[in-house]
Amino acid sequence: MAVTIKDVAKLANVAPSTVSRVIADSPRISERTKRIVRAAMEELGYHPNYHARSLANRSTQTIGIIMPSSGNTVFQNPFFPEVIRGISTKAHENGYGLYMTTGTTQGEINESVRNMVKGGRVDGLVLLYSRIGDDLIDFLLEEDFPFTIIGKPYKYQERIVHVDNDNFRAAKDATDYLIALGHERIGFVGGGLDLVVTMDRLLGYEKAMRLSGLTYRNDYVVHQEFLEEGGKEAIKTLMSVDEPPTGLVVADDLMAFGIVNALTEMGLSVPNDISIISFNNVLIAQLSNPPLTSVDIDIFQLGYTAVDGLFRLIKKEPPASNRVTVPHKIIERQSCAPML
Amino acid sequence: MAVTIKDVAKLANVAPSTVSRVIADSPRISERTKRIVRAAMEELGYHPNYHARSLANRSTQTIGIIMPSSGNTVFQNPFFPEVIRGISTKAHENGYGLYMTTGTTQGEINESVRNMVKGGRVDGLVLLYSRIGDDLIDFLLEEDFPFTIIGKPYKYQERIVHVDNDNFRAAKDATDYLIALGHERIGFVGGGLDLVVTMDRLLGYEKAMRLSGLTYRNDYVVHQEFLEEGGKEAIKTLMSVDEPPTGLVVADDLMAFGIVNALTEMGLSVPNDISIISFNNVLIAQLSNPPLTSVDIDIFQLGYTAVDGLFRLIKKEPPASNRVTVPHKIIERQSCAPML
DNA sequence: TTGTAAGCGTTATCAA
């Protein structure tokens, strides 16, 4: 059996409560007693039991990370490691650890979130996605449980602390970039339509098209998963319409990469035949051939800031604002060319 | 205050212990009682408290992941997301969650591991690296705490369950591959010399060189961090010796990628001026220009199998073998050319 | 088949 606070108390000739106070470095304990108790802890190799502590304390020093379903495929997209890097950096700065489960279905995810929350397993949650109609949000709000969202909540935006890019604007900028190069037949490749980020970017794209007097065509808009495969599927669809687009706004680098590869296989060239601008600016964007012009959304910062907000919530400090917008910027590389 | 087992007991008109048994689905409780209790749980929205449970139980249903120091930079290498993907898949299959802390220094890591272990925060540990002289291993062995290593332990190999590639052989294969292409001046770029994997691969490289009667030159061997930057540094050193190598065995794709880029900047071409074969076969290897010939080590499987072994340990099932070797294979792409 | 009661290892409250 492990050594407990009682063993230490016995050895140090004090009460268990005193030991507890020494652990907490309470100012109401004499330096002398502290020394003695600490010596006893040292001698016995004492370490506080985490669960007993959390139970008495109602605090866990850990935050939960909720990923979109199928953690299995999610890690294939470099977005997630990078956002976790931001999260873990901030968490670590505050002595917090990270807990994550991966579920294959949304049902599994919901179940595991309920367990985390109701079971008191974590002090707060960061949601790495925002899906339209997600009932997790209602649940968390109802429970009054601290959480932040990376992305824009599909409702209750004033009530939910979230960190996001201005995706509408970013997509509009990206589209305008293509338009400025002289493109008129511009397509859009997004992720699932149930993701808020997809909607925002789609809207930004649409706005740019309309403002420039270009026609918005339904068959120029395709939705796929944020994976290389998704890109390949998307481009097949797009190239099969009459008068295929000459420019593409793609919501994810990995998808764009898939598109470039598929195009190359078809004997078409980027940017000579088709220009592509994508989102995220992960390493792949640099490595792609040609390197991709991509909208940098500062993924690390997204994660870091979300945790910052979460800590405020946990400490019940009212946040300055419920929404933090992380700036984006277009990184120009070689996947876009002017129309002749 | 949250709803507890007592509230449920009261509503269902049974003792708390009965409720507990229903949760555990004990066969010694009548179906009728189970129904009543479950209805009560439902009605009150009861969820068991995780910490109380773990405390009474001494089981946490979570496994800890230990990464090499500075989790901050570690996620930049795609090795880690991929290995975590394997880990999380297997963990999820068994209803386990993942806990991870990131430390900036080895001291911080050690401290947080001690806390996890002594504090009973996790049921077992997976170490994602193996460093020579790592005292974590002695600690864990001493505590008799379940853990597995991805890589080869630097000592006690018969006692520690670990999952590894045959890195000696893999490096020998890689070197032989270059030799078969006619290269004679072959360099080696590895990670930190304190990593066991580096040593194994270096030894394999050396063996191949000697067996083929080629000279092993100290100035052909360089060690750097497993990052793009590391690669750039390495190649600077290597190109400054007299008679620089014409072929390179590089222990990591990301490094190799850095090398290729640096070489390109110097006006040299891969594979025409220098052939490169690297390790890991992550996405970057495909994307690099030229695509890299790389030794696939099945990272996912490494993670998956390590957790499998860990569960055996936790359940005290003696494992078939303490060492599992995951097969490697060379994926040929376009970064190697024959010497003329 | 179910109830009683003693832990599990802390923290927090109230006295002293």
Next chain:
DNA sequence: TTGATAACGCTTACAA
């Protein structure tokens, strides 16, 4: 400044 003692919410002998 310290000590008793009652929570915290659950599991598990031991009884019944």
